[in-house]
Amino acid sequence: MMTKQRADLTFKDNLKRGRHSWLRLTPAYSVKIVEQILDENPHIQSVLDPFSGTGTTGLVASERGLKCDLWDINPLLVWLAKVKCDIYTPLQIAHIQQISQEIIIFANKVPINNLWFPPISNIARWWSNNYLIPLAKIFHAINHLCPIINKERNLLYIAFCQIMIQWSNASFNHQSMSFKKPTNQMRLFDESEETMIYQNFIEVVKEITTNANQALASQPTIYLQDARHPSNNNQVYDAVITSPPYVNRMSYIRELRPYMYWLGYLNEAKEAGELDWQAIGGTWGIATSRLNDWTPDNAVAIPNLQTIIQKIDISSPTLGHYVHKYFVDMSCHFANIYPLVANGGHIYYVIGNSKFYDTLVPAEKIYAELMQSHGFIDVNIQVIRKRNSKKELLEFLVSARKPA
Ligand SMILES: C[S@@+](CC[C@H](N)C(=O)[O-])C[C@H]1O[C@@H](n2cnc3c(N)ncnc32)[C@H](O)[C@@H]1O
Numbered sequence: 001m002m003t004k005q006r007a008d009l010t011f012k013d014n015l016k017r018g019r020h021s022w023l024r025l026t027p028a029y030s031v032k033i034v035e036q037i038l039d040e041n042p043h044i045q046s047v048l049d050p051f052s053g054t055g056t057t058g059l060v061a062s063e064r065g066l067k068c069d070l071w072d073i074n075p076l077l078v079w080l081a082k083v084k085c086d087i088y089t090p091l092q093i094a095h096i097q098q099i100s101q102e103i104i105i106f107a108n109k110v111p112i113n114n115l116w117f118p119p120i121s122n123i124a125r126w127w128s129n130n131y132l133i134p135l136a137k138i139f140h141a142i143n144h145l146c147p148i149i150n151k152e153r154n155l156l157y158i159a160f161c162q163i164m165i166q167w168s169n170a171s172f173n174h175q176s177m178s179f180k181k182p183t184n185q186m187r188l189f190d191e192s193e194e195t196m197i198y199q200n201f202i203e204v205v206k207e208i209t210t211n212a213n214q215a216l217a218s219q220p221t222i223y224l225q226d227a228r229h230p231s232n233n234n235q236v237y238d239a240v241i242t243s244p245p246y247v248n249r250m251s252y253i254r255e256l257r258p259y260m261y262w263l264g265y266l267n268e269a270k271e272a273g274e275l276d277w278q279a280i281g282g283t284w285g286i287a288t289s290r291l292n293d294w295t296p297d298n299a300v301a302i303p304n305l306q307t308i309i310q311k312i313d314i315s316s317p318t319l320g321h322y323v324h325k326y327f328v329d330m331s332c333h334f335a336n337i338y339p340l341v342a343n344g345g346h347i348y349y350v351i352g353n354s355k356f357y358d359t360l361v362p363a364e365k366i367y368a369e370l371m372q373s374h375g376f377i378d379v380n381i382q383v384i385r386k387r388n389s390k391k392e393l394l395e396f397l398v399s400a401r402k403p404a
Helices: 029-039 057-061 076-082 090-109 129-145 151-166 191-213 252-262 269-278 286-293 303-315 316-342 362-375
Strands: 046-049 067-072 221-224 235-243 339-352 354-355 359-361 377-385 394-400
Touching: 029 057, 029 235, 029 269, 046 057, 057 067, 057 076, 067 076, 076 151, 076 221, 076 252, 076 316, 090 129, 090 151, 090 191, 129 191, 151 191, 151 354, 221 235, 235 316, 252 269, 286 316, 286 339, 303 339, 303 359, 303 362, 316 362, 339 362, 362 377
Parallel strands: 046 067, 046 235, 067 221, 235 339
Antiparallel strands: 339 394, 354 359, 377 394
């Protein structure tokens, strides 16, 4: 049977799903996949997502009143997942709607020389001045009128992030972020555009607060945690439902940097490379040069993997190291996750394969072998969808069980 691209099983479909739509980030996986796993396994009462990203698993679990813990290594995503799954009272929601009007009145009066701009390199590539200035005015007004970190400010930041990216030159139509082609030359400051941005902010706040008003039956607990070396919290879970980074050199930091610079999670380019190096599959900035010097502490005893790495090594030793390190990291993760799964519990990993030069990296098969080598049984690989125009690039659900 032909495998289809199934846009309904990507983050794009999440955009129609209330709180799931708050920030359109390519790392997010499909709400439907998590729902389907939980529908088919009604005995699951506690869930862990060790690579939780935007918190999709946590939000689905919260909608069903399940106990759920989330881990991610990226502090922006930990913040986002917390805000998405938080409880908002009618009073807080009314306050946010009222304050959004005050923000616009205040923003209109902020002198330009009071404004702060994020220290992102080559800022003009991201925003033209006629958009950047009203955005910086709104950001200034939010911080001035909500000087304390609280639920109100968090939701206003989500609204800000939405419009900040909407009025940027960033384009998320491909697998990773790129810049739109400039459509016009230097433009004079246009007051009507400033008004449009302010109106856009008010509309986005309205939409976000409508979603926030919908109650959740439980809340996940979210930790800034490295999934390779989790601290022992003595928890066991009925199921792990997750989607780790793919072996495709996509850098989450690169994708997320506009949000991270505006919200203060990044202050200089050096930090971006450091954070990417900590993430599994990170290859951006300093992470690339560190990969060249990397040698494994532990070998991954999968003969097929060694052959794949040797083939990639011939074309690029850096990429050979990249693929090798990725699976050493994932092996470490599977070893440390095993004790956290309840006896008889299940693990579900959504993962894509990839291709470097002519060498296919069948991540799903290597995952299956890693799961088995760490003690899981009944390993199953299911194709979910085709990822792009290349017929061999697919997304899989790899699942397994811990013996009872
Ligand atoms: C494919 S994304 C997960 C997307 C998520 N399912 C969602 O719907 O948003 C993979 C995530 O793994 C995180 N990550 C990478 N290395 C990690 C590590 N060592 N420990 C924990 N999280 C890590 C990344 O920050 C990223 O958010």
